[in-house]
Amino acid sequence: MKSPDPLFVADSFVKRFGSKEVLKSATAWAIPGGVTVLFGRNGSGKSTLLKSSLGLLGAESGIVRFDGETYPRPRLHHLARLGLMYVPDRGLLSRRRTLRWHHRLLELQMPAGLRPGAVDAMGVEVLLDRRKDQMSGGERRRADLSLVLARGPRCLIADEPLASLEPGDKEVVSRAIRTLADGGCAVLVTGHDVDALMELSDDVVWVVAGTTHWLGAPEAAREHFQFRQEYLGSRGETG
Amino acid sequence: MRRFPPGPLSIRLVVTSIAVWAVSRAILSAGAQTVSRQLDISPELSPTVLLVLALAVAWLVLLDITRSGERVFAQNLGIAPLTVMGLAFGTVAFCETVLALAPALLSPLLGR
Numbered sequence: 001m002k003s004p005d006p007l008f009v010a011d012s013f014v015k016r017f018g019s020k021e022v023l024k025s026a027t028a029w030a031i032p033g034g035v036t037v038l039f040g041r042n043g044s045g046k047s048t049l050l051k052s053s054l055g056l057l058g059a060e061s062g063i064v065r066f067d068g069e070t071y072p073r074p075r076l077h078h079l080a081r082l083g084l085m086y087v088p089d090r091g092l093l094s095r096r097r098t099l100r101w102h103h104r105l106l107e108l109q110m111p112a113g114l115r116p117g118a119v120d121a122m123g124v125e126v127l128l129d130r131r132k133d134q135m136s137g138g139e140r141r142r143a144d145l146s147l148v149l150a151r152g153p154r155c156l157i158a159d160e161p162l163a164s165l166e167p168g169d170k171e172v173v174s175r176a177i178r179t180l181a182d183g184g185c186a187v188l189v190t191g192h193d194v195d196a197l198m199e200l201s202d203d204v205v206w207v208v209a210g211t212t213h214w215l216g217a218p219e220a221a222r223e224h225f226q227f228r229q230e231y232l233g234s235r236g237e238t239g
Numbered sequence: 240m241r242r243f244p245p246g247p248l249s250i251r252l253v254v255t256s257i258a259v260w261a262v263s264r265a266i267l268s269a270g271a272q273t274v275s276r277q278l279d280i281s282p283e284l285s286p287t288v289l290l291v292l293a294l295a296v297a298w299l300v301l302l303d304i305t306r307s308g309e310r311v312f313a314q315n316l317g318i319a320p321l322t323v324m325g326l327a328f329g330t331v332a333f334c335e336t337v338l339a340l341a342p343a344l345l346s347p348l349l350g351r
């Protein structure tokens with residue numbers, strides 16, 4: 001791991017579903033000012049690692065360190081109070097509420113420290129009075145990111161934020177994540193969109209066979225023989 | 240550590256809890272005899288039944304929030320799921336206490 005020290009570390013997580021051991025010893029982190037990307041095949045345990053480290057799924061073992069403190073039993077609501085924000089793969093929005101309601105709630109719950117201009121930055125003014133089911137996939141993601149930008153978290157954990165987005169939305173969402181990281185936020189994301197995520201990342205972690213492998217910077221990751229062979233496939237050759 | 244107030248989500252939960260409690264209380268009051276006969280309990284046990292009902296209501300409220308996708312959003316705002324359930328349960332218990340004490344509190348005012 002490189003300096004500065006990670007703000008968030010999910011350390012040595014073990015998770016079983018029945019007799020199937022999904023995570024054998026998986027570790028991931030988020031470094032202030034940087035974007036760490038977790039790559040891995042479907043079912044490799046990327047989402048399980050994120051959910052386990054936030055207390056949304058029980059784990060057999062594993063601890064979280066956040067801002068120098070150790071949490072043997074991490075809880076999302078507790079970490080959120082310390083400045084962490086989590087965006088699940090299905091998004092942040094309630095299906096019954098408008099985006100305006102979410103922003104108003106955020107404003108009322110956290111009056112101090114909200115960052116202005118998030119709605120404009122994500123181009124979601126026209127979506128404010130729409131519910132989740134009245135938005136396209138790209139609009140939902142931009143709406144999610146408008147909430148994240150408004151909150152201005154110290155640490156963002158997002159599960160597949162670029163999944164199923166058209167190129168225009170992908171660029172807007174990537175730029176928003178990069179802006180957050182450049183502002184000092186520690187970012188940890190998962191996904192399969194190799195080109196966009198490689199461009200976004202500072203640090204690459206590969207989840208395979210229930211464990212995690214740190215591959216370093218994206219350039220180094222592209223040179224990693226096994227990662228190229230088993231995950232990138234033909235993309236590795238062009239990189 | 241920075242703490243956040245319960246906020247509007249909690250207020251909505253409290254209002255929902257009161258509404259559900261009022262309906263279930265009315266049903267139970269109206270059919271107290273039938274309920275005690277059906278469940279084979281004495282009418283004096285109805286507070287216990289109400290308490291169990293209150294807990295069930297709290298769980299239903301929590302389940303509703305979970306299903307509508309608001310749970311993760313609430314947690315992102317620093318609200319614990321147990322706090323949500325506690326609020327719903329606490330509201331119901333509070334309403335029940337007020338109702339139990341109301342005759343004694345109101346009798347001097349009513350001159351009885």
